[in-house]
Amino acid sequence: MxxxxxxxxxxxxxxxxxxxxxxxxxxxxxxxxxxxxxxxxxxxxxxxxxxxxxxxxxxxxxxxxxxxxxxxxxxxxxxxxxxxxxxxxxxxxxxxxxxxxxxxxxxxxxxxxxxxxxxxxxxxxxxxxxxxxxxxxxxxxxxxxxxxxxxxxxxxxxxxxxxxxxxxxxxxxxxxxxxxxxxxxxxxxxxxxxxxxxxxxxxxxxxxxxxxxxxxxxxxxxxxxxxxxxxxxxAQPDLRDYTTRPYPAMDWTADPIDVRGLKVAVHLDANAGAAVESEIAAAVSAVADLFAATGADVEVLNPFIDQQMLDRLDGFWRTRSLADYRELPAAEQSKVLDYIVAWCTDGGKFDGADTIRNFGAIDQMQKATIAATSEFDIVISPVSPMAAFPAEQPMPHPDPHATMSHIGFTVPYNMSGQPAATVNCGFTSDGKPIGVQLSGRVGADDQVLKAASWYESQRPATAVPNWLELD
Missing domain, CATH: 3.90.1300.10 (Amidase signature (AS) domain)
Structure with missing residues (x-):
């Protein structure tokens, strides 16, 4: 044995x-x-x-x-x-x-x-x-x-x-x-x-x-x-994906980075979607404080997207899904989740010009995100403004007609193509995990993971998940 x-x-x-x-x-x-x-x-x-x-x-x-x-x-x-x-x-x-x-x-x-x-x-x-x-x-x-x-x-x-x-x-x-x-x-x-x-x-x-x-x-x-x-x-090229980029070789050892001298931003106001819950804001701020106490140069990052960008992106996604939904026979349409049907049906209110404007939110968000974050090695933010909600609820907000209020910190990095990692940084008073997001420049994935690894090794015991509790 x-x-x-x-x-x-x-x-x-x-x-x-x-x-x-x-x-x-x-x-x-x-x-x-x-x-x-x-x-x-x-x-x-x-x-x-x-x-x-x-x-x-x-x-x-x-x-x-x-x-x-x-x-x-x-x-x-x-x-x-x-x-x-x-x-x-x-x-x-x-x-x-x-x-x-x-x-x-x-x-x-x-x-x-x-x-x-x-x-x-x-x-x-x-x-x-x-x-x-x-x-x-x-x-x-x-x-x-x-x-x-x-x-x-x-x-x-x-x-x-x-x-x-x-x-x-x-x-x-x-x-x-x-x-x-x-x-x-x-x-x-x-x-x-x-x-x-x-x-x-x-x-x-x-x-x-x-x-x-x-x-x-x-x-x-x-x-x-x-x-x-x-x-x-x-992370290996494959010609079947025509969007693959020729990135330089990266170091995947995930050895913790020396954070002294790193330019770090802390971003707590997405300026779109829901406001950040106080326990989440406190836990993420504590991550930034730890970086600062260890020698990183930490600054507050002001909002760089707005509600209109988020609304328009959400509108484009609705229209795209409505196109898929309309291709289904009526019998098949009835099998799609009611929440999704209500959500994507709203996409029908946009005409062609509206849809082009909504699609343009992708470029607007990409430009704004890269411009705001380019001078920083790492940007620290919440993953979501709220903690986990009931399992039976499709979204944090129960209204399918409302814009997605929980992705203001995450979706900008999809549109900009920048890497973004998560690590647990605490728990709410009722025991729900709180994640911190660490993002970086396009192509700096290994450095983002090294920064995340550093935080993972330095975080307080109260932020460390006890996986044995789940057995």
């Missing part, structure tokens, strides 16, 4: 780096770990509902192949045998992609997404596909297909979304690594509301099978070092 096996009652709790080291030292086998993760999924799924596709026999088959590679001295790398999940809208050959909707005959991909190929090439074990809300346009785990995905911290709370299942799986310990997607905060919102380390990477850094403006895919996990390890395989 290995030293780890003797002293660990939960192999699913081990980090990706711990697993890779244990496999290399022959202290653990991928099959042992796969069995532990399978047990964990089977234990928590009746409540959390985080998995869309989960086949234990396939998980064991992949783990056995990895075990053979390690035994023969030919592993594919540090992630060989490490459990990973992917969001359901990331293509896996032959596995339907319903995108959270109960529509009949969802798309069945004939090939893997680049992300899926990179994971399999690295020898990682794909545990399954994780859930999302209808069309990924909700910041919760409410879905016409899946029902409700719930937080691993408290099933009464939302997971966040749209990478809902990925967030719950990461927090619950369905293995250490998870991949989500993000067009306005869909990786970072679940990260902030479930105490996770996440990264929405620079535009075009991680190749996508369906790229479009603002969309990104990125890692989610319990530690910055783990998500950096996943970045080392995901």
């Amino acid at each position: 290995s030293q780890i096996s003797e002293h660990s009652t939960a192999l699913h709790q081990l980090s990706a780096r711990e697993l890779g080291a244990a496999y290399a030292a022959r202290e653990l086998s991928p099959v042992e770990v796969a069995r532990s993760v399978i047990s964990r999924v089977e234990e928590r799924e009746p409540v959390l509902n985080a998995m869309y596709k989960f086949d234990p026999q396939d998980v064991l088959r992949q783990a056995e192949q990895s075990e053979q590679r390690w035994a023969s001295g030919a592993p594919r790398g540090a992630l060989d045998g490490v459990p990973v999940t992917v969001k359901e809208n990331i293509a896996r050959k032959g596995i339907p992609m319903p995108s959270g909707t109960a529509l009949s005959n969802p798309k069945v991909p004939t090939q893997n997404a680049p992300i899926t190929d990179r994971i399999l090439e690295a020898g990682a074990v794909i545990v399954g596909s994780t859930t999302m809300p209808d069309w990924g346009m909700l910041s919760s785990g409410v879905s016409s297909l899946h029902g409700i995905t719930r937080s691993a911290w408290n099933p009464e709370w939302t997971t966040g979304g749209s990478s809902a299942g990925a967030g719950a799986a990461a927090a619950a310990g369905y293995g250490p690594l998870h991949v989500g997607t993000d067009i306005g905060g869909s990786i970072r919102l679940p990260g902030g509301w479930q105490a996770l380390a996440t990264l929405k990477p620079s535009a075009g850094l991680i190749p996508l099978d369906v790229p479009y403006i603002g969309r990104a895919a990125g890692p989610m996990g319990r530690s910055v070092t783990d998500i950096a390890l996943l970045m080392s395989i995901l």
Whole structure:
């Protein structure tokens, strides 16, 4: 029996780096770990509902192949045998992609997404596909297909979304690594509301099978070092994504950066959407104070977007989704979540000129965000202005006709293409996680993660998630 096996009652709790080291030292086998993760999924799924596709026999088959590679001295790398999940809208050959909707005959991909190929090439074990809300346009785990995905911290709370299942799986310990997607905060919102380390990477850094403006895919996990390890395989060019950019090589070790002399901004007023709750503002301010106390040059960053930009972007998304909705037969339209129907139907009030103006908000937001943040190495802000809301609620606000009030801090970095990470920085008085967002310049993803790693190593004990509480 290995030293780890003797002293660990939960192999699913081990980090990706711990697993890779244990496999290399022959202290653990991928099959042992796969069995532990399978047990964990089977234990928590009746409540959390985080998995869309989960086949234990396939998980064991992949783990056995990895075990053979390690035994023969030919592993594919540090992630060989490490459990990973992917969001359901990331293509896996032959596995339907319903995108959270109960529509009949969802798309069945004939090939893997680049992300899926990179994971399999690295020898990682794909545990399954994780859930999302209808069309990924909700910041919760409410879905016409899946029902409700719930937080691993408290099933009464939302997971966040749209990478809902990925967030719950990461927090619950369905293995250490998870991949989500993000067009306005869909990786970072679940990260902030479930105490996770996440990264929405620079535009075009991680190749996508369906790229479009603002969309990104990125890692989610319990530690910055783990998500950096996943970045080392995901951030590789792939010609299938015509938006991929030729970034210079990055350092994914996630060694903490020396923050002395860094130019850091603290941004607490988005000037769009909801006001920041006092406990969240205090926790994020404390992060900035810690940077300043250690020698960073910290300044207040004034608002740089406005409500009109957010309204117009929201309006464009409604019109785009309405176009998809109108293509459905009436019988299929009735299967879409009522909240989404009400939300996208509002897109019909915009004529062609309005839609062009709404689309123009993307450029306006990109220009404003880059201009305001370009002189800073790191910008510190809340992830969301509010803490986690009830799991049954599709959005923080119950009104589908209201503009998205919770993405004022996250969506600017989708439009600008800048990297933005999250780390837990505290808890509310009723125990809800509070995330801090750290963003940087386009192409500085590794430096953003190093800054996040520094904060993760220096944060007060009151801000450190106790993952064992979730067992």
